[in-house]
Amino acid sequence: MEKNKIKHSWAEPFKIKMVELLKMTTSAKRRKAIIEAGYNTFLLKSEDVYIDLLTDSGTSAMSDRQWAGMMLGDEAYAGSTNFYHLEEAVKAVYGYKYVIPTHQGRGAENILSKVLIKKGDIIPGNMYFTTTRLHQELAGGIFQDVIIDEAHDSANTHPFKGNIDLGKLDMLVKKHGPEKIPYICVAVTVNMAGGQPISMGNLKELRAYTKKHGIKIILDMTRVAENAYFIQQKEKGYSGKSIRWIVKEICSLTDGATMSAKKDALVNIGGFLALNDKEDYEEASNLVVVYEGLHTYGGLAGRDMEAMAIGIVESVSDLHIKARVGQVIYLGEKLRDMDIPITEPIGGHGIFIDAKRFLPHLTQDQFPAQTLAAELYVDAGVRTMERGIVSAGRNPKTGKNYYPDLELVRLTIPRRVYTQAHMDVIAESVCNVFKNRNKIKGLKMVYEPKYLRFFQARFEKLK
Numbered sequence: 406m407e408k409n410k411i412k413h414s415w416a417e418p419f420k421i422k423m424v425e426l427l428k429m430t431t432s433a434k435r436r437k438a439i440i441e442a443g444y445n446t447f448l449l450k451s452e453d454v455y456i457d458l459l460t461d462s463g464t465s466a467m468s469d470r471q472w473a474g475m476m477l478g479d480e481a482y483a484g485s486t487n488f489y490h491l492e493e494a495v496k497a498v499y500g501y502k503y504v505i506p507t508h509q510g511r512g513a514e515n516i517l518s519k520v521l522i523k524k525g526d527i528i529p530g531n532m533y534f535t536t537t538r539l540h541q542e543l544a545g546g547i548f549q550d551v552i553i554d555e556a557h558d559s560a561n562t563h564p565f566k567g568n569i570d571l572g573k574l575d576m577l578v579k580k581h582g583p584e585k586i587p588y589i590c591v592a593v594t595v596n597m598a599g600g601q602p603i604s605m606g607n608l609k610e611l612r613a614y615t616k617k618h619g620i621k622i623i624l625d626m627t628r629v630a631e632n633a634y635f636i637q638q639k640e641k642g643y644s645g646k647s648i649r650w651i652v653k654e655i656c657s658l659t660d661g662a663t664m665s666a667k668k669d670a671l672v673n674i675g676g677f678l679a680l681n682d683k684e685d686y687e688e689a690s691n692l693v694v695v696y697e698g699l700h701t702y703g704g705l706a707g708r709d710m711e712a713m714a715i716g717i718v719e720s721v722s723d724l725h726i727k728a729r730v731g732q733v734i735y736l737g738e739k740l741r742d743m744d745i746p747i748t749e750p751i752g753g754h755g756i757f758i759d760a761k762r763f764l765p766h767l768t769q770d771q772f773p774a775q776t777l778a779a780e781l782y783v784d785a786g787v788r789t790m791e792r793g794i795v796s797a798g799r800n801p802k803t804g805k806n807y808y809p810d811l812e813l814v815r816l817t818i819p820r821r822v823y824t825q826a827h828m829d830v831i832a833e834s835v836c837n838v839f840k841n842r843n844k845i846k847g848l849k850m851v852y853e854p855k856y857l858r859f860f861q862a863r864f865e866k867l868k
């Protein structure tokens with residue numbers, strides 16, 4: 406650094422009041438554990454894990470205010486005070502008219518899909534997400550990917566790889582007719598693409614297009630504050646706007662949303678369905694009593710709704726989001742400096758290693774990302790997740806495997822949980838595995854469940 410230049414580092418906008426001790430294990434014990442888990446990191450016991458980067462879902466550290474809120478749980482079956490606090494937070498921060506709590510994101514996806522999709526409908530979206538696509542398919546819909554091509558290339562540095570290709574969308578509308586497309590499913594910081602944001606400009610164009618054709622936009626708003634951060638940092642005209650302001654503008658361009666509050670909203674459990682249309686809301690609030698619980702608790706305890714209401718407000722603080730994404734970028738830059746092939750640009754919730762480039766000697770049928778996730782675990786006890794051919798699953802019509810271009814291992818950073826020193830240890834371990842990568846053998850799948858196979862599939866090492 407230049408001698409007289411003033412440096413402005415960021416730091417976590419909190420201090421630590423309580424700690425959870427970590428367990429260290431030996432590599433011999435970890436090798437045994439991963440074999441017993443069928444080389445699937447989802448099947449490991451968490452007590453055998455040192456640093457857990459499996460997911461940022463439900464793994465955040467709640468604030469003292471959220472914990473205090475838990476003590477204010479109103480556990481009435483109907484009309485809990487905490488529901489009204491949640492409703493207030495959703496209206497104030499996101500701007501939607503109606504909210505129905507659900508036990509988590511997929512609960513909201515189930516209700517939404519049942520309300521809006523008819524058999525044979527087409528649901529365009531900016532890349533699939535596992536649970537979202539499955540609920541669309543179970544409701545009789547057919548998912549169609551309309552994300553820009555750049556998103557399928559891990560090395561492409563387009564700043565908004567979550568954008569929708571309006572040309573691809575228009576082709577679908579012309580082919581099937583707008584009446585066959587009940588809504589477009591728009592995800593923010595697109596998970597399977599590597600936490601890649603959608604731009605406000607793209608969303609505005611999409612809104613104009615869908616208005617013309619009478620098609621709804623439903624937002625998967627799971628990581629909306631992180632998306633807002635990228636808009637603030639990268640999109641012209643937004644550098645002076647607050648995260649809270651940008652989040653509200655994103656939501657204002659859509660007709661409703663499904664939310665897994667286990668991510669952005671800093672809670673360990675919870676989600677909701679938000680809608681602006683009264684009729685859709687009435688149908689959803691009727692269906693929720695079948696699948697989740699009464700429309701004023703939707704599968705949650707009062708205390709969970711209170712923690713969520715507080716978490717929603719905390720999640721849109723500029724200081725919070727700068728440190729949250731800042732930590733992801735810190736790890737990403739370290740890995741990039743070590744020449745590890747990662748998805749570019751660095752995304753919002755994790756680092757995604759390109760397993761095809763990391764293990765070029767393995768074919769996709771040998772499950773390179775699944776293999777790499779297992780190797781990373783054995784090296785230092787860091788648990789990660791496969792986001793490639795196993796997650797992609799099979800085409801429900803043909804039964805054939807999907808072969809996604811992206812074969813990734815996700816190092817997902819929980820919010821407010823780990824320190825920079827943990828990031829350093831993780832980077833060193835990835836580097837160690839990278840040095841010995843030529844010796845790594847692939848896997849074969851020996852058990853495949855019917856739905857969302859990545860959660861429970863089992864593998865064996867190839868000889």
Ligand code: PM9
Pocket residue numbers: 459460461462509510511512534535536537592596625627664665666667675676
């Ligand atoms: N995402 C994740 O780890 C947890 C389950 S899949 C391994 O990334 C999006 C964009 C998600 C998501 C969950 C859900 C479902 C919907 N949309 O897990 O049901 O990333 O709360 O949310 C996970 P729930």
